[in-house]
Amino acid sequence: MPTPLYLAAAVAVSTAITWGLRALPFAVLTPLRRSAVLRYLAFHMPVGIMLILALYTLRDFRPTAWPAALPTVVALAAAVGLHLKTRNAVISVLGATAVHVLLSTFWAAG
Amino acid sequence: MSGTRARSGGRDFTAAVADTASVGLSLFPLGISFGVLVVHAGLSWWWATVFTAVIYAGSLEFLLLGLVASVTPLGQIAVTALLVNMRHIFYALSFPLRQVRPLGRVYATFALTDEAYALTAGGRARSWSSARILWMQVLCQGYWVGGATAGALAGSLVPVTLHGLDFALTALFVVLTIDAWRAQRDLPAPLLAAVSFALAALLVPGQLLPGAMGLFTAALLIRYALHRRATAGSQQDALDGPPQHPVPAPASPSTATAAGPATAAASASASASASER
Numbered sequence: 001m002p003t004p005l006y007l008a009a010a011v012a013v014s015t016a017i018t019w020g021l022r023a024l025p026f027a028v029l030t031p032l033r034r035s036a037v038l039r040y041l042a043f044h045m046p047v048g049i050m051l052i053l054a055l056y057t058l059r060d061f062r063p064t065a066w067p068a069a070l071p072t073v074v075a076l077a078a079a080v081g082l083h084l085k086t087r088n089a090v091i092s093v094l095g096a097t098a099v100h101v102l103l104s105t106f107w108a109a110g
Numbered sequence: 111m112s113g114t115r116a117r118s119g120g121r122d123f124t125a126a127v128a129d130t131a132s133v134g135l136s137l138f139p140l141g142i143s144f145g146v147l148v149v150h151a152g153l154s155w156w157w158a159t160v161f162t163a164v165i166y167a168g169s170l171e172f173l174l175l176g177l178v179a180s181v182t183p184l185g186q187i188a189v190t191a192l193l194v195n196m197r198h199i200f201y202a203l204s205f206p207l208r209q210v211r212p213l214g215r216v217y218a219t220f221a222l223t224d225e226a227y228a229l230t231a232g233g234r235a236r237s238w239s240s241a242r243i244l245w246m247q248v249l250c251q252g253y254w255v256g257g258a259t260a261g262a263l264a265g266s267l268v269p270v271t272l273h274g275l276d277f278a279l280t281a282l283f284v285v286l287t288i289d290a291w292r293a294q295r296d297l298p299a300p301l302l303a304a305v306s307f308a309l310a311a312l313l314v315p316g317q318l319l320p321g322a323m324g325l326f327t328a329a330l331l332i333r334y335a336l337h338r339r340a341t342a343g344s345q346q347d348a349l350d351g352p353p354q355h356p357v358p359a360p361a362s363p364s365t366a367t368a369a370g371p372a373t374a375a376a377s378a379s380a381s382a383s384a385s386e387r
Contacts, residue, residue: 001152002178010178010187011164017191018167018198023219025202038199040334041327046197047290048303048330052322053173053194054283055307057276059318071274079281080288089285090136096281097143097274104274 071103119241126245133225134253141257143278144172148258149265150275151179158262162255166221169286170194172279186320193323201227211240221247302329 002010063069079096086092141162148158153175161171170191177187201222210218226247229235235243291300303326310321 002181006181007153007157007178009184010174011160013184013188014165014167014170014174014191017188018165018170018195019220021192021195021198022201022222025199026207026219037331037334040337041330042197042199043294044296044299044330044333045327047287047294047296048299048306048326049193049323050283050287050290051300051303052307052319052326053169054280054287055304056319056322057176057280057283059311072277072280075274075277075281076284079284083285083288089282089289090139092285093278093281094139094143096284097278100274100277100281 067107071100071107074103075100118239122239122241123245125238125242126249129229129242129246130225130249130253133229133250137225137250137253138257140168140278140282141254141259142261142264143275144168144175145258145261145263146265146275147172147175147278148262151175153178155259155262155266158258159255162258163251166223166251166254167191167195168223168254169282172282176279186317189320189323193320193327197224198222204230206230206235206238206243209235209238209240210243214240214244218244218247221251223250225250298333299330302326302333305329 058072061069061072063073075096078099079092082095083089083092144162145155145158148161149155161174165171165174173190173194174187177190205218205222205227207215207218229246229250230238230243238246287300303322306325306329307318307322309325310318314321
């Protein structure tokens with residue numbers, strides 16, 4: 001269990017880095033504009049980083065452990081399907097999460 | 111005098127309420143789910159308020175919940191924060207900070223989230239007053255902090271454990287992957303990311319997240335170097351990436367060379383945050 005001191009330190013570290021990334025570029029705009037490699041990364045990184053984060057959240061998922069894997073598989077399909085259809089992040093996230101909660105409560109547990 | 115100021119202040123606030131209405135509709139419910147997750151992670155409800163009010167970076171806060179629950183070393187948290195929020199570097203290129211009064215700039219940079227950037231993008235905010243920009247940011251943060259606090263309180267009052275609620279984070283990143291894909295449709299990038307993740311899972315399972323992100327960054331830099339070499343002969347500078355750049359970067363001089371210590375500066379995402387669009 002994390003201690004309050006550790007939690008406060010984690011919050012402080014995250015805040016300092018996030019704020020720094022948001023504020024410092026205003027002071028050093030010109031080098032940023034000129035950096036071709038930075039712009040290359042800015043263009044090509046987002047989709048990969050988001051995919052890595054998505055995979056990371058599934059790191060304990062075992063696709064072979066049937067039927068325990070079913071809620072995740074169905075909810076993933078729901079997230080992709082809803083978002084391709086509606087393009088609305090709220091509907092996709094809340095819809096897929098509702099599917100997962102319902103299935104893991106009534107299918108996996110029952 | 112003061113009456114005039116109050117009236118114009120009221121106008122700025124009203125305008126900001128209208129500016130943020132659509133964003134609020136997504137920030138508030140996602141804040142609620144974050145708050146519920148905070149309580150489910152075993153933390154006191156008020157940590158939801160602290161996380162959202164102090165860090166104020168949605169996708170990082172969701173990730174951080176899992177990291178602190180397993181007492182991840184602070185260094186790894188720092189690397190994660192850096193990589194996940196690197197994209198904010200590019201928001202400075204177009205955010206109308208100069209229109210904000212000097213003292214307000216402290217808050218304006220602190221609260222420069224994906225949503226704040228999106229709401230001011232495309233020159234829409236060119237005529238906005240300092241107060242209207244700041245109110246817009248205060249309201250965005252208000253929806254997020256309010257939602258998270260409400261969710262955490264509800265979660266701690268109703269002692270029902272909902273199984274599978276943490277899937278909200280997975281769904282969020284799946285949605286953000288699709289959005290980022292739509293912005294660029296660059297197939298090698300997600301493929302390299304998937305391979306990087308698989309390699310990291312095999313080689314450094316204990317450092318999965320920084321390992322995968324580091325490998326992915328290295329792979330992109332190699333790809334960039336190869337791309338540069340391939341186009342080195344031509345006069346056309348092909349380094350600026352495809353023309354439909356998602357970040358409104360100004361045209362760079364055609365002589366642009368890979369400048370400086372930019373290696374670590376890996377933009378994490380064009381569209382991450384607890385809420386999106």
